[in-house]
Amino acid sequence: MKVLLSGGCKNGKTGTAADLALRLAGTDGRRIYAATMIPYDDEDRARVSRHIEERAGMGFETLEIGRNIASALDAGPDAVYLVDSVTALLLNEMFSDPESAEADPHAVDRCREGLLRLAAGAKHAIFVTDYIYSDAERYDSFTETYRKNLASLDRALASVCDIVIELCAGIPVFHKGSAADLTPGRES
Amino acid sequence: MHFIIGGAYQGKRDCAKSRFGIKEEEIMTCTEDGEIRFDAPCIDRIEEFVLWCVRNGEDPSELFRRNREKWKDSVLICRDLFCGVVPMGAEMRAWREAAGRLCACLASEAETVTRMFCGLETRLK
Structure with missing residues (x-):
């Protein structure tokens, strides 16, 4: 079962993704939390510790993986992978060279390839992304390119995932698949 | 008229082609210069035309209403740009x-309304 979770900020995407991962893993299945954010300052570090606290007791192995997402598969095809988030992964890949202020134009292809490889290689994978496409603002070209790239990753994942969910105030809206597909015994 | 709505880069134009048989050359793509052909089989980026209207004191809803006969059988596409935080700038707000x-x-005028999300269609009407 492959799931894409999108939606606005603080709508419960990570929490829902963690619940789903538990459901897919069953009682003793391995669950890998692929944390893609690379913390740069105290605010980031505080957010990371809050997330770690929230996951405590859920039995996740945390994998800090800011780039090259497909390498998460080293944990084997049978684990449940929770990638949180596609948004941070793309940002890291676009700025993979700390010496350069320029965004890497090949980053989006690298991300897409890695994400699709993970989706194809894992039995269960959940991808968390952010919906940043419905506001009235003229962005600078870097931000606009970033939005365009993230949308391209979202669409690539949506096409291979069994379920695509938009979380709205914590409530799931199913754009592909249905809640019934998540019932134990029905997952592929 | 078929109306397609959705955020930036969500596959609205692809939907016009795959769902409603529109060809690339049939699409009138609006820019902020205000040019528009109301009788085109498909009008995309209507939000850009709206920005031109805002800058030039025109009411886009009124202009569309006045030209209803021309687009009543077309596919119209507009980005939903009204879900974010209220913008600081007066022009962006307007x-x-x-x-x-x-x-x-x-x-309300459309026969069908489709919302695009991550390349996936939801029929709203």
Whole structure:
């Protein structure tokens, strides 16, 4: 079962993704939390510790993986992978060279390839992304390119995932698949 | 008229082609220069035309209403840009409101309304 979770900020995407991962893993299945954010300052570090606290007791192995997402598969095809988030992964890949202020134009292809490889290689994978496409603002070209790239990753994942969910105030809206597909015994 | 709505880069134009048989050369793509052909089989980026209207004191809803006969069998596409935080700039604020009002107006006139999300269609009407 492959799931894409999108939606606005603080709508419960990570929490829902963690619940789903538990459901897919069953009682003793391995669950890998692929944390893609690379913390740069105290605010980031505080957010990371809050997330770690929230996951405590859920039995996740945390994998800090800011780039090259497909390498998460080293944990084997049978684990449940929770990638949180596609948004941070793309940002890291676009700025993979700390010496350069320029965004890497090949980053989006690298991300897409890695994400699709993970989706194809894992039995269960959940991808968390952010919906940043419905506001009235003229962005600078870097931000606009970033939005365009993230949308391209979202669409690539949506096409291979069994379920695509938009979380709205914590409530799931199913754009592909249905809640019934998540019932134990029905997952592929 | 078929109305397609959705955020940036969500596959609205692809939907016009795959769902409604529109060809690339049939699409009138609006820019902020205000040029528009109301009789085109498909009008895309209507939000750009709305921005031109806002800057030039025109009411886009009124202009669309006045030209209804020309687009009543077309596919119209507009980005939903009214879901974010209220923008700081007055022009962006006016843009957002004018686009919201126009979309509500077009959706009420439309035979079908489709919302695109990550390349996936949801039929709203």
